[in-house]
């Protein structure tokens with residue numbers, strides 16, 4: 448089968464379309480004929496050449512050369528312990544190596560694709576949708592609460608704005624000038640253009656801050672959080688953030704998450720693959736409460752271009768890769 452592999456670290460040029468062995472599902476896995484996958488900031492972090500990356504993903508060269516954690520496609524075969532899916536079913540979920548004609552995934556990492564949701568839309572959901580859904584859950588949002596989403600226009604942010612709205616929140620979105628109309632179109636009640644105004648310097652207070660960028664200090668965010676507010680430390684600013692900046696922000700988050708001020712909470716979390724949450728995401732799209740924002744669609748052979756665009760750090764929603 449054809450698959451994207453990266454055998455060395457570096458720019459998007461290290462992504463190569465190769466002829467490789469078709470994977471064989473083990474007893475607990477589902478073999479999926481991939482129809483679409485999508486890129487995440489994580490794919491940019493694992494491929495770039497940095498000492499931190501080498502520490503985690505292979506010192507001399509990448510240990511796992513597969514790419515793509517999101518998948519939507521058709522079940523081709525199932526292992527003998529798989530009970531919930533059969534050949535021909537349309538599914539979406541989390542995998543390893545979604546940028547390929549076939550991939551294997553565990554059944555608990557997959558959900559049935561709702562019939563009125565396209566493969567491209569379904570492939571945009573898993574990782575970014577889970578980061579948004581599980582992060583907003585950390586924020587314990589109640590209807591009519593004031594919620595601010597910092598970094599509202601990337602893969603995670605566009606889901607976070609819509610999921611917060613579906614929970615009944617009044618949403619303020621932080622984005623750059625060119626994305627003001629986009630965040631309004633997905634339901635943001637208020638828009639703060641970060642190129643003109645710093646949300647931590649305004650008088651408005653929030654019950655929940657979903658911080659997808661973490662480019663402000665503890666004190667700055669504390670100032671605009673209500674006394675019992677929750678700041679969810681979700682991300683570091685996406686695929687465009689430099690490694691040195693990312694390390695600074697992660698260190699800041701680890702320190703911040705230990706701090707407290709009155710009853711304010713700074714919550715750190717790591718996403719978990721959850722079938723139930725994938726089903727919830729599918730339902731949100733099926734019901735029209737969430738509309739995946741797909742910025743660009745590339746073919747599998749164009750994965751290097753897709754990665755180059757993601758790495759610029761200004762994706763407007765998701766970047767999808769389709770497999771013919």
Ligand SMILES: NC(=O)c1ccc[n+]([C@@H]2O[C@H](COP(=O)([O-])OP(=O)(O)OC[C@H]3O[C@@H](n4cnc5c(N)ncnc54)[C@H](OP(=O)(O)O)[C@@H]3O)[C@@H](O)[C@H]2O)c1
Nearest residue numbers: 598600601602603604623681682683684685686717718761
């Ligand atoms: N917590 C977890 O378990 C977990 C798991 C996976 C990923 N993540 C995190 O999720 C984060 C976001 O990923 P993503 O897929 O949304 O990234 P992305 O698609 O690359 O989007 C990044 C967005 O950040 C915005 N941005 C950049 N600088 C900004 C600033 N100063 N203020 C406000 N917005 C700014 C950009 O908007 P403009 O174009 O308008 O600048 C862009 O839309 C990543 O940092 C990743 O670490 C967390």
